[in-house]
Amino acid sequence: MFTGIIEDLGEVVALKKEHTNLNITIKSNITSELKIDQSVAHNGVCLTVVHIDKDTYTVTAIKETLDKTALSEIEVGDSVNLERAMKLGDRLDGHIVQGHVDQTAECVSVENKNGSWVFTFDYDSNLQNITIEKGSITVNGVSLTVVNSQINRFSVAIIPYTYEHTTFSSFKKGSKVNLEFDVIGKYVKRLDDLRR
Structure with missing residues (x-):
């Protein structure tokens, strides 16, 4: 669950196709606060952190996600809106956002x-x-x-x-x-x- 309040602008530093999946590596100021298996919204798409290396982390977008979102058009060097999942008990400054692009x-x-x-x-x-x-x-x-x-x-x-x-x-x-x-x-x- 997210709020739609962007925490950071990440930069796409690498894209790697793996079968029908796309591994997206992001450089971000919030990388040091992330952990493997954490949900992060990328331009509104909830994706799971699968790898962390210094100030970069990697998420995987599957074919279903690529077919239904604009992530299919992402390129190295692009900026990405980032938001970590909401903490229970925090203020809801935006609105209830699932991270599921319609x-x-x-x-x-x-x-x-x-x-x-x-x-x-x-x-x-x-x-x-x-x-x-x-x-x-x-x-x-x-x-x-x-x-x-x-x-x-x-x-x-x-x-x-x-x-x-x-x-x-x-x-x-x-x-x-x-x-x-x-x-x-x-x-x-x-x-x-x-x-x-």
């Missing part, structure tokens, strides 16, 4: 608002996921509030701190991102669908 989206516009930015994303509405105005959404692991909710499109407003301390500073039109929709909203929608 689908990907494409950035369709970036608007500089003279002190903030508005990013708009399109996603495939055939997968039955929804946003609501002022509801929660996780974009590449970042807990955000939805503005301008539409059937297959939504926007988020980004403050300078978030822009500078997450991968949002690298997004441009056409960037592919991971989405995790609000867990409570998903259950409510599922129950409503079952009643019909």
Whole structure:
């Protein structure tokens, strides 16, 4: 379980294919605090630490993960939003995030608002996921509030701190991102669908 509050920007330093899996090695300021078998969210994708070496650690993404997330497009040198699992009893500063990506989206516009930015994303509405105005959404692991909710499109407003301390500073039109929709909203929608 995560909160969507990014702790660090890691750097991808190595990628190694192993059958259909991809081993991703990350250099990070939080590596010294990690341990083998620990869950860490990478751009919103919960992955298990399988190896640690000095200031780098390695996680493995299986084919299912690569097929359903934007991790399939990751390259050496890319920055990655990192968050360790939430501790019970800590403040929940973001919202309840599982680290289970529902689908990907494409950035369709970036608007500089003279002190903030508005990013708009399109996603495939055939997968039955929804946003609501002022509801929660996780974009590449970042807990955000939805503005301008539409059937297959939504926007988020980004403050300078978030822009500078997450991968949002690298997004441009056409960037592919991971989405995790609000867990409570998903259950409510599922129950409503079952009643019909």
